Amino acid sequence: MHETLENTASQAPSAPTAPALAWLTGQGQAMQDLLQKVVNIDSGSRDEAGVTAVAHALAERLRAAGVPVQFEPVPGYGVLLHAQVTPDEAAGKGAPIILMGHMDTVYPAGTVARRPFRVEDGRAYGPGVADMKSGLVLNVFVAEAFARCGGLAAPLHLFFSCDEEIGSPATRDLIMDKVRGARAVFNAEPGRVSGNVVTSRKGSMVVEFEVTGVAAHAGINHAAGASAIEALARKTLALHALTDPATGVTCNVGVVQGGIVPNMVAPHAKAEVDLRFTADTDPDALLERVRAIVEEASVPRTQGRITTARRTLPMKPTPDYLLALYQQGASALGFEVQGEFTGGAADSGLTASVGVPTLCATGPVGGHPHTEREYCELSTFVPRAQAVALAVLGHP
CATH class of the missing domain: 3.40.630.10 (Zn peptidases)
Structure with missing residues (x-):
């Protein structure tokens, strides 16, 4: 042909x-x-x-x-x-x-x-x-x-x-x-x-996730809180570490939101992540690596979950x-x-x-x-x- x-x-x-x-x-x-x-x-x-x-x-x-x-x-x-x-x-x-x-x-x-x-x-x-x-x-x-x-x-x-x-x-x-x-x-x-x-x-994958923490007064009882923003920051570092020039995978946390006021330990945060990958990458396996990072308790008493995941082939x-x-x-x-x-x-x-x-x-x-x-x-x-x-x- x-x-x-x-x-x-x-x-x-x-x-x-x-x-x-x-x-x-x-x-x-x-x-x-x-x-x-x-x-x-x-x-x-x-x-x-x-x-x-x-x-x-x-x-x-x-x-x-x-x-x-x-x-x-x-x-x-x-x-x-x-x-x-x-x-x-x-x-x-x-x-x-x-x-x-x-x-x-x-x-x-x-x-x-x-x-x-x-x-x-x-x-x-x-x-x-x-x-x-x-x-x-x-x-x-x-x-x-x-x-x-x-x-x-x-x-x-x-x-x-x-x-x-x-x-x-x-x-x-x-x-x-x-x-x-x-x-x-x-x-x-x-x-x-x-x-x-x-x-x-x-191909590309956009993953949106949220993190919940425990609110507390940042001055009076800081230790009683569990910062969702800190947890998100730690997850961001772990996600960016997925970038691997050898395999063509890149990861970028491009949007973050969180907290209520500066003197409150943040009870909530969320982010949007962009991943890129070649045809040699298993996108399902890549998503599971992202999920493991999101759901890990990177700060005690915080919890993360993926809310949306969509991909382009x-x-x-x-x-x-x-x-x-x-x-x-x-x-x-x-x-x-x-x-x-x-x-x-x-x-x-x-x-x-x-x-x-x-x-x-x-x-x-x-x-x-x-x-x-x-x-x-x-x-x-x-x-x-x-x-x-x-x-x-x-x-x-």
Whole structure:
């Protein structure tokens, strides 16, 4: 199968002969305009209204191009966006190629008011501009290009989710069901700063836990208390010791809360932990190591328990033929890319886990995701959209 696909990839249409690519050439400003519109909508995870507003903004563009769009409500999180472009030829029916992305960001409501979309020296800035609203826009324009210009040999579907940044707790099964049996998935997470795409990823696990202690006056009868904060601090050190560069496991206690007032021995504390791991790690065994640390009485008369644990699967390596297909299209357009491994987790881990050939980070090049310095290289919008279009055209 791979030999056949490699032969097909070498026959992918060059830029001058594909009408969809020619149409994309003139869409740079329109892409930037839509990017500005969706970046200037707060859509943090669990912001139902914000995520839904982003979906409507994207759907407006698609429907204007004649692309059917459907919303699937996900209570507490927003909606899923489904859209599809159907080939003109009857022979082009069957399993689809899927362009995937997520509409939620890590930023809380009010972030847009503090630092809205702006452009400086060819870079766009704003919450979620790289991760991954620019990728959503890229996918929309690729779909529109084929809707307007034709040329598809297989159905092309868009599938945008709404809770990826918190590990896809409500949509992971929906995602796997949606993509199962697809020809390929292109996930438009941001291209690496190097311009590379991603061919494998770590998995992630978020564990929330709480510690209960015994309250006491911190001055009058300190010894009668049992500090939940002290216990949490000791657990934090033990959890961070799980980090092992040799196995690729990292552990970070990123959020802590606890106590009531300074002169009270803290009766309660809680924390959120981020763990990353490779496909060689047994996630169940890793979770049990975390559980043992949490439940250990690190301070006498305190007790810890896990309240939530959710995970994202590692992304298994992209098949060589699919990377080669994208690389050949990129080369025809004048830029070179390599595939690389990253510690960041994504929904591409879910799609790869059900056996669908998956290539990730096909969005525009971006940097510093999840920070105030997050940016998107606007000059990469058109060529990377064309590279995805060529990969779609070249895939059997």
